[in-house]
Amino acid sequence: MSEPTCRPIAMGRTLELCLKPYLERTDAHASAARAVLALAEAAAAISGLVALGPLAGALGQATGGANADGDEQKQLDVQANDAVLAALTKTSTAYYASEEEDAILTLDPAGDLAVAVDPLDGSSNIDANVSIGTIFSILPAAPEGASASFFAPGRRQIAAGYVIYGPHTALVVSLGDGVELFVLDPADRSFKQARSGLAIPATTREYAINASNYRHWTAPVRLFIDDCIAGADGPRGRDFNMRWVASLVAETHRIFSRGGVFLYPGDRRPGYESGRLRLLYEAAPIAFLAEQAGGAASDGLQPILDKVPTTLHERTPLIFGSSEKVARLVSYHTDPAFERSQSPLFDQRGLFRA
Ligand SMILES: O=P(O)(O)OC[C@H]1O[C@](O)(COP(=O)(O)O)[C@@H](O)[C@@H]1O
Ligand SMILES: [Mg+2]
Numbered sequence: 194m195s196e197p198t199c200r201p202i203a204m205g206r207t208l209e210l211c212l213k214p215y216l217e218r219t220d221a222h223a224s225a226a227r228a229v230l231a232l233a234e235a236a237a238a239i240s241g242l243v244a245l246g247p248l249a250g251a252l253g254q255a256t257g258g259a260n261a262d263g264d265e266q267k268q269l270d271v272q273a274n275d276a277v278l279a280a281l282t283k284t285s286t287a288y289y290a291s292e293e294e295d296a297i298l299t300l301d302p303a304g305d306l307a308v309a310v311d312p313l314d315g316s317s318n319i320d321a322n323v324s325i326g327t328i329f330s331i332l333p334a335a336p337e338g339a340s341a342s343f344f345a346p347g348r349r350q351i352a353a354g355y356v357i358y359g360p361h362t363a364l365v366v367s368l369g370d371g372v373e374l375f376v377l378d379p380a381d382r383s384f385k386q387a388r389s390g391l392a393i394p395a396t397t398r399e400y401a402i403n404a405s406n407y408r409h410w411t412a413p414v415r416l417f418i419d420d421c422i423a424g425a426d427g428p429r430g431r432d433f434n435m436r437w438v439a440s441l442v443a444e445t446h447r448i449f450s451r452g453g454v455f456l457y458p459g460d461r462r463p464g465y466e467s468g469r470l471r472l473l474y475e476a477a478p479i480a481f482l483a484e485q486a487g488g489a490a491s492d493g494l495q496p497i498l499d500k501v502p503t504t505l506h507e508r509t510p511l512i513f514g515s516s517e518k519v520a521r522l523v524s525y526h527t528d529p530a531f532e533r534s535q536s537p538l539f540d541q542r543g544l545f546r547a
């Protein structure tokens with residue numbers, strides 16, 4: 194597998210220094226850069242809690258409440274949301290949308306940004322000491338108000354990123370000119386640049402999906418995974434590897450490190466017709482980063498960044514990563530010839546073979 198290509202960088206420059214060209218602008222990019230700094234500050238605080246684990250309290254314990262999507266809220270979900278909200282209050286964020294808030298909050302009515310956040314991604318992994326994260330999407334505040342700001346195509350994002358709380362804490366961010374990687378230096382709790390111009394290799398032999406849902410999948414997804422599992426003995430004629438962490442940030446970080454394709458498709462379980470991931474604060478920011486890194490993101494039929502949410506916590510099927518694999522999966526979903534592959538002459542399909 195080829196190494197991601199990176200532009201040479203001056204190692205260790207602080208996040209603030211790297212954002213300077215944006216901070217000096219006079220448009221919404223300057224506000225977005227300030228919001229990224231604020232989010233990084235919140236992330237450093239969350240990282241401190243995560244590092245303490247059980248010493249910081251029962252972080253993975255249910256609060257007894259549920260978020261608007263019906264997920265049980267964990268202590269850390271709530272604490273992370275509080276930290277992010279407090280940090281954004283000091284920026285020119287007009288509107289705040291969060292997985293952990295039922296409705297949009299208005300912070301600074303004169304602000305020029307709308308920020309959507311998954312404060313704690315991968316909540317089921319909190320107690321397991323497995324990587325978890327924070328995902329954010331920064332949009333311009335629309336003159337029409339809060340709903341119009343968020344119910345817009347993901348392509349309108351000014352910036353997007355995520356923080357992964359893993360063996361080290363890393364921030365991966367884009368303000369629309371490539372993807373940068375920063376690592377939290379525990380010595381001074383500041384994020385320092387580690388890589389620039391992250392690129393997702395165009396092809397891969399690694400896929401990520403929760404295979405326990407196999408029986409619920411639709412035919413195109415089954416076909417793709419069947420072919421991967423058949424490996425060298427199947428129509429693809431080569432072996433594939435599988436990973437599933439159950440933290441979107443961790444899968445994303447791996448894909449940025451060495452390529453891969455991630456799938457959380459819609460399936461036949463009640464409530465999972467559009468999968469599990471939320472368009473506004475999970476799929477859209479990850480899609481923005483993926484495209485910025487030369488990868489792709491689709492719901493199987495259309496690019497994620499072309500989709501317009503109509504509700505705050507709307508779900509979407511998500512396929513993203515190496516562009517060739519995403520294109521292949523889209524063709525499985527959209528090519529009429531696929532229908533033929535459902536016939537008893539199934540093994541004669543040649544169209545989808547590598
Ligand atoms: O448990 P499942 O169905 O495999 O779902 C795992 C997915 O759910 C998520 O945990 C959803 O995010 P939250 O933890 O923010 O609700 C993703 O990070 C992950 O990809
Ligand atoms: Mg999440």
Ligand SMILES: [Mg+2]
Binds near residue numbers: 292
């Ligand atoms: Mg979450």
